[in-house]
Amino acid sequence: MATRKLTPAEMSEADHAFYGLVWAGTTLTERVDRALTKAHDLPVSWFEVMLWLANSQQPVAASVLGNSTMLSRSQVSRVLDALQARGLVSRTPSARDARSVEVALTPQGRELFAEADATRRACLAPVFTDVLDQQDLAALGTVWRKLKAHKEG
Amino acid sequence: MATRKLTPAEMSEADHAFYGLVWAGTTLTERVDRALTKAHDLPVSWFEVMLWLANSQQPVAASVLGNSTMLSRSQVSRVLDALQARGLVSRTPSARDARSVEVALTPQGRELFAEADATRRACLAPVFTDVLDQQDLAALGTVWRKLKAHKEG
DNA sequence: AAGCATTGCGTGCACACACACACAAGTCGA
DNA sequence: TCGACTTGTGTGTGTGTGCACGCAATGCTT
Numbered sequence: 001m002a003t004r005k006l007t008p009a010e011m012s013e014a015d016h017a018f019y020g021l022v023w024a025g026t027t028l029t030e031r032v033d034r035a036l037t038k039a040h041d042l043p044v045s046w047f048e049v050m051l052w053l054a055n056s057q058q059p060v061a062a063s064v065l066g067n068s069t070m071l072s073r074s075q076v077s078r079v080l081d082a083l084q085a086r087g088l089v090s091r092t093p094s095a096r097d098a099r100s101v102e103v104a105l106t107p108q109g110r111e112l113f114a115e116a117d118a119t120r121r122a123c124l125a126p127v128f129t130d131v132l133d134q135q136d137l138a139a140l141g142t143v144w145r146k147l148k149a150h151k152e153g
Numbered sequence: 154m155a156t157r158k159l160t161p162a163e164m165s166e167a168d169h170a171f172y173g174l175v176w177a178g179t180t181l182t183e184r185v186d187r188a189l190t191k192a193h194d195l196p197v198s199w200f201e202v203m204l205w206l207a208n209s210q211q212p213v214a215a216s217v218l219g220n221s222t223m224l225s226r227s228q229v230s231r232v233l234d235a236l237q238a239r240g241l242v243s244r245t246p247s248a249r250d251a252r253s254v255e256v257a258l259t260p261q262g263r264e265l266f267a268e269a270d271a272t273r274r275a276c277l278a279p280v281f282t283d284v285l286d287q288q289d290l291a292a293l294g295t296v297w298r299k300l301k302a303h304k305e306g
Numbered sequence: 307a308a309g310c311a312t313t314g315c316g317t318g319c320a321c322a323c324a325c326a327c328a329c330a331a332g333t334c335g336a
Numbered sequence: 337t338c339g340a341c342t343t344g345t346g347t348g349t350g351t352g353t354g355c356a357c358g359c360a361a362t363g364c365t366t
């Protein structure tokens with residue numbers, strides 16, 4: 001299996017940064033997705049929706065989820081179908097706007113999310129504690145904030 | 154469009170790092186994919202295969218691509234079909250191993266790759282020069298190397 | 307040399323995703 | 337009040353992707 005790897009010397013520092021970001025992001029996402037699916041039968045896209053719901057105490061309009069998460073609005077629609085079928089979220093028509101749907105986690109949803117978030121942390125902990133130090137984590141946080149501010153601005 | 158964002162204070166530093174990595178990776182990939190598709194009708198997955206071929210002067214076995222890139226072997230197979238149909242790569246049976254297929258960039262493939270890599274850099278440059286500094290880039294490179302070493306070990 | 311496990315490659319299938327469209331409901335202006 | 341435009345949501349459709357499998361070729365073991 002003589003896999004020839006790309007040697008670092010062949011790439012510029014910006015290329016390093018780019019490929020590092022992409023590779024690390026997809027690898028970690030896959031890792032978390034497998035862990036969540038195996039432990040709770042919960043794809044990571046479902047988890048992401050639940051995360052946003054869990055972080056806001058108020059019910060959230062579906063359109064907000066479509067704009068905030070990395071999922072498209074149509075995907076949010078289908079994920080909500082699935083979550084609702086499992087009794088994890090509730091969809092109630094908005095009182096103010098008859099077009100809008102207020103989405104919220106049910107008690108079972110909150111419970112499952114807590115467990116799922118624990119497995120996510122457990123799955124990620126080895127990577128973030130063993131191979132990365134506090135300085136790396138801080139740097140990544142900084143990068144995120146900068147990129148997010150750049151996109152919004 | 155009152156999108157409620159997740160406030161940084163609600164998350165730990167490790168969560169910052171994780172979501173930052175995932176978000177930045179997918180966002181940048183999308184950005185590059187759109188640029189490459191628009192300019193050269195070249196999806197980023199095709200580009201990635203060409204990148205690995207371009208970086209190794211020797212012809213490469215298809216299995217190597219499957220193990221080195223972030224694509225599955227089956228995906229590599231289909232991408233090679235498409236690239237071959239456009240005359241960008243050549244697939245020749247290996248002389249040593251009749252199962253194996255040696256893949257290499259054609260002259261047109263090399264030419265298109267050079268152009269595509271230029272648009273990739275042009276597309277990424279604003280982000281990497283405007284919002285990130287040398288320290289950030291170095292930190293990302295370090296993270297990549299650490300994670301890759303961890304996975305291989 | 308003969309049988310069996312392994313490896314390399316490609317394909318059928320199912321699923322997830324985004325895009326475009328359809329429809330309902332709200333908003334704004336004349 | 338009536339009309340056109342915008343916004344919120346859900347669905348049909350095509351594309352891309354990974355998984356499981358099949359086939360061919362190789363190597364290993366006896």
